[in-house]
Amino acid sequence: MKSKIVSKEIHLKKRPAGFVTEDDFELVEVEIPEPKREGEFSVRNIWMSVDPWMRIYMVKGSRIMPPVELNKALSGGCIGQVIESKSDNFKVGECVKANFGWREYWAAHDADSSAKNITKVDPKIAPLEYFLGLLGITGITAYVGLFKIGELREGQDTVFVSSAAGGVGSVACQIAKIKGCHVVGSCGSDEKVRWLLDELKVDYAFNYRKLGESNISSELKRACPDGIDLYFDNVGGKHLEAAIDNMNIFGRIVLCGTTSQYNDNNNTSTTSGNVNDPSTPTLSSGPSNLSLAVSHRLRLQGFIWSDHNDILNEFNASMSKWINEGRIKWKESIFEGLENAPKAFVSLFKGESLGRMLVKLGPYTATSL
Amino acid sequence: MKSKIVSKEIHLKKRPAGFVTEDDFELVEVEIPEPKREGEFSVRNIWMSVDPWMRIYMVKGSRIMPPVELNKALSGGCIGQVIESKSDNFKVGECVKANFGWREYWAAHDADSSAKNITKVDPKIAPLEYFLGLLGITGITAYVGLFKIGELREGQDTVFVSSAAGGVGSVACQIAKIKGCHVVGSCGSDEKVRWLLDELKVDYAFNYRKLGESNISSELKRACPDGIDLYFDNVGGKHLEAAIDNMNIFGRIVLCGTTSQYNDNNNTSTTSGNVNDPSTPTLSSGPSNLSLAVSHRLRLQGFIWSDHNDILNEFNASMSKWINEGRIKWKESIFEGLENAPKAFVSLFKGESLGRMLVKLGPYTATSL
Structure with missing residues (x-):
């Protein structure tokens, strides 16, 4: 009989004051119970993601979610592989996506899988880590925003995307291009402008930092002489105001996710903005x-x-x-090992990295499932 | 054969600088051509309305409409009666609604009636002046805003209406009450609060001026402990921000009409806000x-x-x-005679009057049509 699993996990030791540091975290060893009863299974994590919005919940939470508890494992997106199982639904060797990041191993019961958002992922479809990004919340957010909220009109719309080099932004740009739209992106560095133009093939891109926020409106007038039909807003503030200046009649503005929650929590000191692109500006006063x-x-x-x-x-x-057609480009920054997860998280706020920030926790073991 | 009609009309003599005055206007006599060709008809006005938004177009227009021309008759809502006609569509004695206010008589061709928005109104349905208010743009705006934009849920929604004692606002409040909703209104005087509570039977009303704009959010929390589902915004600014603070998940905010156009035109010096309630505050910075x-x-x-x-x-x-069921209350302030139209218009900006501001231009002549 197998011995109990000893897992490492990252706890929040103290609530960050100002800029988050590695000292705010602690690496702790815990025992993971082995599956005993019908329906129980245990998982070894392969990937986890770190996201700027986690910083909010490290301090005081938001109106829709309480703060994380001190001296408990943090949460976040992860991809793992079932290693032991008494469940018919989650079999040994299968890969799953869940919200149990920041740890090496975890255990669950299949009766809880729906409530805990544990879903199976198929490693044949795409590299596993894509399920934490392109095929995960990042991609879904871009897709829902463009189609369900923005009602993108194929081949017709002029689309402006802020934080266009960020995760959600870059996917939104590429989907809009695939759909034959005129796409304009804003970002915070010349390197990103080049990436947007050369790699993502957007029609126009600009560095709002070099430009100055007060000039975004006139820049958009140049970039979109016929006006903007759909603005995918990852930023708020001056970007939103500038977009409104240039919207066409019946224009649609998609107010996208996590960025805004920063300031909802008065968390402006810790991050520069977008969940997927830490270099985006904070949301300031309204338009x-x-x-x-x-x-x-x-x-x-x-x-x-x-x-x-x-x-x-x-x-x-x-x-x-x-x-599979190679029509979507995607950037990742990868740290290795759970012990480096705090470092990966802290690096988000330095605004140097490009793309999705991931931590590799272990290998994927191909099985003959 | 009838002699030509001599009509009086009001011209804009000079563009108002700051507070509009009666000196900015001029009463002019013109000749109205009698109907000669097939389809032509002429109309004697009975009612006209004056609206604060007209002030915008007296200075510089907006992005969607040019400014009015000097030394030409002003435009605005009117109700008149056909007095001569060579048209099969507009017969002598019939009543029409059009945009040819600020004058006693006007002539038209029925081929232009659609483009010029000339429509027949039935004096049997309601007092004629109602077609400039309750049965006109004011009523339609409240109705479209609540149902088509706000998707009002009968018997379920908590509805907040700003400028609730204004034309659009007061109608919106009453429709929402008819539909069994919990209705909260804000307005700018204690007299209006009493009117809202005693006459319109809203569930809660407050005087935001006495309260102070920074306290609107906490007042709404008291008035709507279960949150706001639909905010009918006639004001913008701090009201909008306070409403957002208190909106329920999936809440709908109806951004209503003319108020906002003031600031669109940087016209803050001339009016205090809402088209139907000059005592409402101006739209300031965004939420x-x-x-x-x-x-x-x-x-x-x-x-x-x-x-x-x-x-x-x-x-x-x-x-x-x-x-007809007496379920909608409606206030009107009436000036008599075209020569008093400028006085009626100027009075809009003194914030003293309540209800729809109208000018009676002549009698309705009952016919046996």
């Missing part, structure tokens, strides 16, 4: 030109991808196809 | 809490009633019924 929303009949709509599960099958089919 | 639109999946949508003509028959039927 002073909302009057144009009336005369131009604009719609501004916030959303969270998880309200739109009805689109998941369509999303998975489309995104898998685009990935 | 700083738009991040909540993401976490709470809010939708903010601007609209103009004229995009929604598909709802006109339904609106006319519903509103006529409610009027």
Whole structure:
């Protein structure tokens, strides 16, 4: 009989004050119970992701989620492989996606899988880590935002994406290009501008930092002489105001996810903005030109991808196809080993990295399932 | 054969600088051509309305409409009666609604009636002046805003209306009450609070001026302990921000019409706000809490009633019924005679009057049509 598993996990030792540091975290060893009763299974993690929004919950939570507990394992997206199982639904060797990042191993019961959002992923479809990004929340968010909230019109719309070199932004840009739209992106460095133009093939890109926030509106006028039909807002603040200045009648503004939650929590000191692109600016005061929303009949709509599960099958089919056709580019920054997860997290706020920040926790073991 | 009609009309003599005065206008006599060719007809006006938004176009227009021309008759809503006609569509004695206010008489051709928005109105349905208010743009705006943009849920929604004692606001409050909703209104005087509570029977009303704009959010928390589902925004600024603070998940914010156009035109010096309630505050900076639109999946949508003509028959039927059942209260302030139209207009900006501002231009002549 197998001995109990000893797993390492990362706890929050103290709530970060100002800039988060590695000292705020602690590596702890715990025992993971082996599956005994019917339905129980245990998982070894292969990948985990770190996201800037986690910082919010390390301090005080938000109106929709409490803060994380001190001296308990942190949570976050992970991909793992079932290593022991008394479940008919989760068999040894199968890969799963869950919210049990920041640890090497974890145990669960298949009766809880729905509530805990544990889902199987197929390693044949794409590299496993893609399920934490392109085929995960990042991709779904871009897809839901463009199609369900933004009602993207194929071949017709002029689309502006802020934080366009970030995770959600870069996917939104590429999907809009695949759909034959005119796409303009903003980002925070010349390197990103080049990436957007050369690799993602957007029609126009600009570095808002070099430009100055007060010039975004006139830059958009140049980039979109016929106006903007759909603005995918990852940023808020001056970007939103500048977009509103240039929206066409019946334009749609997609207010996208996590970025905004920073300031919701008055968390401006810790991060520069977007969940997928730490170099984006913080949301500041609201747009002073909302009057144009009336005369131009604009719609501004916030959303969270998880309200739109009805689109998941369509999303998975489309995104898998685009990935296999090589039509979607994707950047990852990878740290190795759980002990480096705090370092990966801290690096998010230095604004140097590009793309999805991941930590590799162990190998994938091919099985003959 | 009848002699030519000599009509008086009001011209804009000079563009108002700051507070509009009666000296900015001029009363001019012109000749109205009599109907000669097939389809021509002439009309004697009975009522005209004056609206604060007209002030914008007296100075510099907006992005969607040029400024009015000097030394030409001003435009605005009117109700008149056909006095001579060579048209089969507009017969002598019939009543029409058009945009040829600020004058006693006017002539038209029935081929232009659609483009010029000349429509017949039935004096049997309601007092004629109602077609400039309850059964006109004011009523339609409230109706479209609540149902088509706000997707009002009968018997379920908590509805907050700003500028609730204004034209659009007061109608929106009453429709929401008819539909069994919990209705909260804000306004700018204790007299209006009393009117809202005692006459319109809203569930809660407050005087935001006495309260202070920074306290609107906490007042709404008291008035709507279960949150707001639909905010009918006639104001923007701090009201909008306070509403967003209190919106429920999937809440809808109806960004309503003309108020906002003031600031669109940087016209803040001339009016205090809402087209129907000059005592409402101006739209200032945008809401700083738009991040909540993401976490709470809010939708903010601007609209103009004229995009929604598909709802006109339904609106006319519903509103006529409610009027006849005495379920809608309506206030009017009436000036007599075209020569007093400038005085009526100027009085809009003194914030003293309550209800729809009208000018009576002549009698209705009952006919045996």
